[in-house]
Amino acid sequence: MNGPESEYPLIRQYRDWIQNSQSEEADREQFFTHGTVVLDTNVLLSLYEYTPAAREQVLGALRSVKHQLWLPYQVGLEFVQNRHRVIVGRKKALDDASKALRKKLGEARTAILDARKLVQNLLIKYAQDANSKEVLESEISERTVRELHCTWSKTLDDHVQKLKEYDLAVSSVNKEDPVLSQVAALFGDKIAGPPDPAELRRRVDEASSYRFPNRIPPGFADDGKGTPLSSAGDFLLWEETIGHMAASPERSRLLFVSNDTKDDWYQPASNGQSSRPWPSLASELRMRTGAELRIETPGEFYRGVNRFLNAEIADETYAEIDRAAKILIEAVITEHAAVHTSPNPDLAAAALDAVGLDESVPDSIRDADSRLLFTWWLIGVTAQLDRRPRFDDEPDVSIAPATRSEAPPDPDWLPGQRLHLGEWPYRSSSWIAPWFFRAVTRISRHDRQILQQLAARQLDAEHE
Incomplete structure (x- = not known):
């Protein structure tokens, strides 16, 4: 806002709120x-x-x-801490792509043969056309589909394998990171x-x-x-x-x-x-x-x-x-976001199934916030530990059920000794999130051991 009116104290003081855009x-x-x-x-x-x-x-x-x-300093710290995660994330995405290709092409192969059988059955049922049925058997045979499957699989997988060695392989970044050196030169001593x-x-x-x-x-x-x-x-x-x-x-x-x-x-x-x-x-x-x-x-x-x-x-x-x-900037589910976000039911069911838990387990957690935190954590940890394939557009999850440190991250966290002897390996060196404690104390011993083993493996992975 320009002109004499911009000199009024009220307009001058609140000009950032009054103007419709930046400078x-x-x-x-x-x-x-x-x-x-x-x-x-x-x-x-x-x-x-x-x-x-x-x-x-x-x-x-x-x-x-x-x-x-x-x-x-904060930007520099986050950059050097997370740069490797970005590269490893690329490697994981490409590794997962190879697995997903095999699965999707296998499903496609089965679907094509099922579609052929469907039409063959219709030809017999409604036209008694055995000749056309045999022609289809010949044109879309299991051998033909298998050969096409192999050709397509090789073509697609070749592209994925080339991408694994493209530009920034994890092995090369471990030895010499060209991006890090150029960023360092860019800022010089202005840090x-x-x-x-x-x-x-x-x-x-x-x-x-x-x-x-x-x-x-x-x-x-x-x-x-x-x-x-x-x-x-x-x-x-x-x-x-x-x-x-x-x-x-x-x-x-x-x-x-x-x-x-x-x-x-x-x-x-x-x-x-x-x-x-x-x-x-x-x-x-x-x-x-x-x-x-x-x-x-x-x-x-x-x-x-x-x-x-x-x-x-x-x-x-x-x-x-x-x-x-x-x-x-894809969504990351934190503790704050988890209690305000309901997970995809199919995603939650897949996480439970991946570790052999019944769908009724979350319902045993009476507190609604704890139930959401538990469900989102299970979704995240089963993906992190490769216990199941990730869904398309599945968000990352940043929720910790336990931590190993001298002091608790929050006053509400409980010492590891509160978990059962013989079931939790870090009883004297860990802190337990209150929602996780509430979850594991309300379920059977078998289910409790599964969850505590998952939490322990997650801790181990983060300290490797």
């Missing part, structure tokens, strides 16, 4: 040419999802803003050091006791995601960035780039107002640092780099940028 397009260029640029972890991890040609174009675009980049432990604890306490309960952005949607420290990741990033911007009056513009458009960063659309970054974020940054804020998705950001800094990015690369963004 005007004319001012946008200043963020690319003179602003501090902060990339969220998901933007860096996306580099592993691109083809080599697209990755090189994206890195070239980032080099055009190299002197404006700054890496918060933040670790925060003071006392300050870190203060920030985590502020997030869990004040900001998250009051749904103050950013990061409140991660409340209940593992430990309080892991839940506070977005808020820790925000606080670091505010401290960096406040340290120098020359830092007058912040361009923050992220795939994350959940409602703890973006105000949901309503009453004719389209979704937009929360105005309170811009207000808070200005109040505490005097700087202006602009938040953009990777697609918007790279198009801006192309427009204002003449970076060469092909249309195909923009398509990859958008595709990678979707991959990394």
